[in-house]
Amino acid sequence: MPRVNIAAEADLIEQLENEAKKRGYTIYSLTNAALKALLKLLKEGEDANTLESLVDYYTISKALDIVPVTSWFLENLTKLAYEKDNKQYENMCEEVGEQIGSFLRSKASTLDELFDFYNAIKIALPIRNVSIKNTGDMIEFRITGTGFSLISTLCAGKIFSKIAEAYDLSIQDVDVVPGGIVTIKAKANLK
Template identity: 90%
Template structure:
């Protein structure tokens, strides 16, 4: 098969060559692998930036030991857990929020950096949208696409509240609306 030249930033090629040498790859094999993955996405109608988002999501999933399961499974599991022990269910949701909040804080130290991080990977997340409205020392977060049932949306609210607390926000109110909408009002304790 004939080879062609592809234009890329010199610094990027230099970094790729260094990584290829460390791992025993050729530039030819790495660029073909990357181009095949990108081509698959484009043929499926996805945006080219999805590839980078998928890499970021993979790294997050690996770091947090995330296991992919269907929404149907999660909805039914949350219902069973809530019916068994609602208080313990809410505690588990909060512990998940603390874990994710701690991880995110290590990757994005300010709310602005967190939103930049979110914007980089949002196209592959089940969360549809996150909007923050700042009014003085209060911030209102509106998160959509967090679940279907009241129970799963309640859990999402607890998780997002703990993430907000990781950014030094004092939660004033959590409103979990069935259908996957969470509204969190938080007071800014100190600038992040």
């Protein structure tokens, strides 16, 4: 098969060459692997930026030991857990929020950085949208696509509240609506 030249930023090629040498790859094999993955995404109708988002999402999934399961499974599991012991269920949701909040804070130290991080990976997340509105001393977050039932949306509200607390926000109100809509109102803690 004939080879062709591909244009890329010099700094990017230099970094790729360094990583290839460290791992025993050739530039040829790495560029072919990357181009095959990108081609698959494009044929599926995805945007070229999806590849980078998927890599970032993979890194997060690996760091947090996330196991992919269907939303149907999660919805039914949350219902069973809530019916068995609703207080323990809510505590577990809060603990997950603390874990994720701690991880995110280590990757993005400010809310602006967190939203940049979210925007980089949102295409790979089941969450449909996150919006933020600043009204004086109050910050309102609206998160959509966090579950179907009231029980799973309640858990999402607890998780996102703990993530907000990881960013030194004091939660004033959490409103959850079946269908996966969470609204959180918070104030910045003054230090």
